[in-house]
Amino acid sequence: MSTASDTTLRTESLTTLHWVGAVLAVITGVLHLVLGVSFISEPLGWSFLAAGVGFLGGVAALLVDYRRRLLYLLGIPFTAGQIVAWYVVNAPDFSTLGYVDKLVQVLLIVVLVVLYRQAAA
Template sequence: MSTATTRETASGIDALGAIHWLGVLAALVSAGVHLLLGVRMIPSALGISFVLAGLGFVGGVVLVLAGVRRRAVYAVGIPFTAIQIVLWYAVNFAGTDASIPGDVGTLGAVDKIAQVVLLAVLVVLVRR
């Protein structure tokens, strides 16, 4: 087997382990929530930002599945996902009477759980 073939196999979908698939699932869940909410809010700026965030998650999944610079994708995904969490808190809770967990809502809870899982997965993958 040539070195080129070994590299191709190592970067293909076959090289993905359970932790990768957990990250893919978490990213797709968050993407789905963002796209659903974003489409509902278009043409507002918030709706557009939700769609762009959802596409960002989908783009990251596509790059990982395609084997494109996975380590860099993981590294970029950490601040991207962390910023989503911080912005969610700032928009929905900072300076308001809303409280956690009472005012989170089902989609918010599903999205934030997925993002926390994704963040943990990305940290593990970057540290490998």
């Protein structure tokens, strides 16, 4: 495990499942950043930016092996919270892009649960 000041990539221990999770997090992170920038003048735009930074920051922490088990554990409610917030803000007018993003996030939660369980074993 890396220390907070060590930014060396430590990808040798990453499995295919780690990479799948990273790709899913990048997809939803970039989507949130794009949406945040598109309506940055509104308070909701800033929440999208924060979510995007959170997802991409999680990927960065994964790549430098910074507290991966904790990362998986915190990533589950963080991602689930995005799903709940999306529903509350958008109901009943859901977009196809929103559905795709939520599918990505549900898959990310599944990956995080599996990774956490493997790390705990």
